[in-house]
Amino acid sequence: MTVRSAIGVPVLEVEDVFLAFGGVVALQGVSFDVREHEIRAIIGPNGAGKSSMLNVINGVYHPQRGTVAFKGRKRRKVDPYEAAAQGIARTFQNIALFRGMSVLDNLMTGRYLKMKCNFLEQALYLGPARREELEHREKVEAVIDFLEIQHVRKTPVGRLPYGLQKRVELGRALAAEPELLLLDEPMAGMNLEEKQDMSRFILDVNDQMGATVVLIEHDMSVVMDLSDRVVVLDYGSKIADGTPEEVRENKAVIDAYLGVAH
């Protein structure tokens, strides 16, 4: 058994978040926190508001009520690029990569926020731009090595099998050197072996890079094995919060989500 970095103080606090699209209520007063170095899972049936929750955290949606505090800074309204600049990176349920670009170039886009040189300097490949490019390339190569995707470095993403694309997307998020990593169904549609690989990568990201991870996942065994604590949503409300064992025993969860008792 490995012992991971100690789980610390809460880095993300979600308080009483309420989100509605017209008359459709997606989240009604959800509160929970995520501690440093923790793997936190959000589960729930379809339409429970899981992806909406992630979208609120990284600023795609602005909640009508409630606050999200990241590293102690409370905010009601934040834009995605601000969230990214603060150290929040994410992957998407439906892969959102540049399909015509190579794996390497896709990962380089993950470094965008860290690039200092302006367009002209980069276009002319001047001294500072060159140095910067090399620096970023080194970081990206470290991610490629970490995720074991050296063999597809120069392959256009659109030509890769689905499981690998998912891995590349994780890679792009990692290239941003995030403190908080949001993963929206990282294992959807994968076969057993791909799931095992992905689980190992998530654990390694958490362990070696010290990133805090929030993940949405449908595969119960994955959630139970990986996460330290689990939030359960149903119809936009939080119905349970605790360790995987506690959640598994929770009557409301069994009724709402897991179906008849196992």
Next chain:
Amino acid sequence: MPEASQDTFARLLLHQAKVRPGRPAIREKDLGIWQTWTWAQAMEEVSSLACGLAAQGFQRGDRLAVVGDNRPRLYWAMMAAQALGGVPVPLYQDAVAAELAFVLNDADVGFAVAEDQEQVDKLLENVPQCPKLKRIYFDEPRGLRHYGQRELMSLDALQALGRELAQRNPGFIAAEIDKGRASDIAVILYTSGTTGNPKGVSQTHAALIQTARVLVAFDGFTERDEVLCYLPMAWVGDFLYSYAQSLVAGFCLNCPESPETVMTDLREIGPTYYFGPPRVYENILTQVMIRIEDAGWLKRGMFHAFMGLAKRVGMRILEGKPGVSLTDRLLYALGALLVYGPLKNVLGLSHIRVAYTGGEAIGPDLFDFYRSIGVNLKQLYGMTETCVSVSMHASGEVKLETVGRPMPGVEVRIADSGEVLVRSPGVMREYHKRREATREAIDAEGFFHTGDAGYFDAEGHLKIIDRAKDVGRLAGGALFAPKYLENKLKFFPYIKEAVCFGHGREEVCALINIDMPAVGNWAERHNLAYSGYADLASQSAVCDLIRECVDKVNRDLSADAALRDSQIRRFLILHKELDADDGELTRTRKVRRGHIAEKYAQLVEALYSGRTSCFVETQMRFEDGRVGTVSADLRILEAKVCGAPEARKAA
């Protein structure tokens, strides 16, 4: 060059570090960039590893297991062990923990170097069963940060220990190298073992170095050569053709970034010589064919037109033989510009001076393909026990069906039984701890019994037909050489493996594995949907495709009087791929016919009983070691048999 002072691998290393300190010794692609170590740097690394091992209590004669992909530090660890008078024991990196246990105990391994977490896990699993295993060192620390085991240490830490010792005692390593003798055991290589447990082959420094010297002289290798080491380190092929030859000739070893990137790395490095078993060449060709069939009509047309020309005249041009018209020469030059050159470039074969294949017979079309586009591919024959090199084609004297003349210094004799016997400086000292087996293999006159059946042709070339014990007879008395048939089948890109049965029976039947990438691609082009290997293998269109291949083999066989009766009557396509993890193939991917006959006895019986289908359930082992079962209803297919009508009626 005073060769006497370079009679051990450690002294060779010292020599290279002195003579060409600034030349590249080894390269590895790391984080996307090729990192180079010179001979002087390599010497430094090896010294610190050796001193570190000594500080940890490594004694002369101790064994150091090395397990992992080809990595510079793993090669250096072997050199370090040899510098201390110890014996490296390279292990197959894809072996499961239980297989490692046998070798670790058999070789009394006390120290081990592992590449990464995966290998460390396997070794740690074996610590309780292998009481002698005291220390495990690892190269790649990823995932191992929180492992608390006392046995574990990183190679970085080991080298730091070594540098401390070297500072206290600067003459230590030189003194240790001085104690080495050419007659010491340099390495124990475990043979894959087509039957029973693997056997450790103990080779001396003298045998290996002498053999390597002959090889280096034979094809004129220099410090300017480049080789990509991608073959398992536990295989004699890698030990001799990469490790030993590099130390003798002073050329550079290039370690691929990962096993999946070999094709890209090959292209980036552009090695000058290349060694691989036929299946590697076959995989490359299969990939080329798949891509050509997916290409546009213009490219496809050009490829086929120029390949036709190459087939006609390419080999004669390569060998500098007369009888090629000027028009053909000009056309061939055009082809080199438009097709052969770009093709070789993509395959990373642009700079190849010489390429070897061995270990198995190579298909004629495969062999001709490479030679016709100007790759000087040659066959060699040998085994771990003889440091490979029994015989080899000399450039300009290449004949497909033979394995060339015996190498200088090698005596080959054919026993009355047809078995090939070999006496040479490269013949092993002994099978480790197996006196009985050694006595059986090496006779009183010092000839090693290879177990292969063969003969010399009129020009003095050695021709190998099959394993002596595998050559059988059909019930009708006709010759039955299963490997010959299997190789013929396997040459079709759609067939990955085949196992033929017929010894003592009326007729020949076969079990066949389809080649997943090739057939999968074919299915896609024909709009066939499939979910996986078993599903694809059971489709009737695929059955017809394979039947065509078998029919073609039968047509070829019918032309040969001796083999006419070996035509394949019935076959079936297996529901799972034959796999080393299930004991069906050896680690070098040779079929274990006996084991398969036993495991699939039910299927073999069905083939001979005239039934049209057979239900089967098989255990299979997944990569993580778990065991599951697969089941399927397999169809038995009839093939077309040509000629000799009277024999067919009887069946």
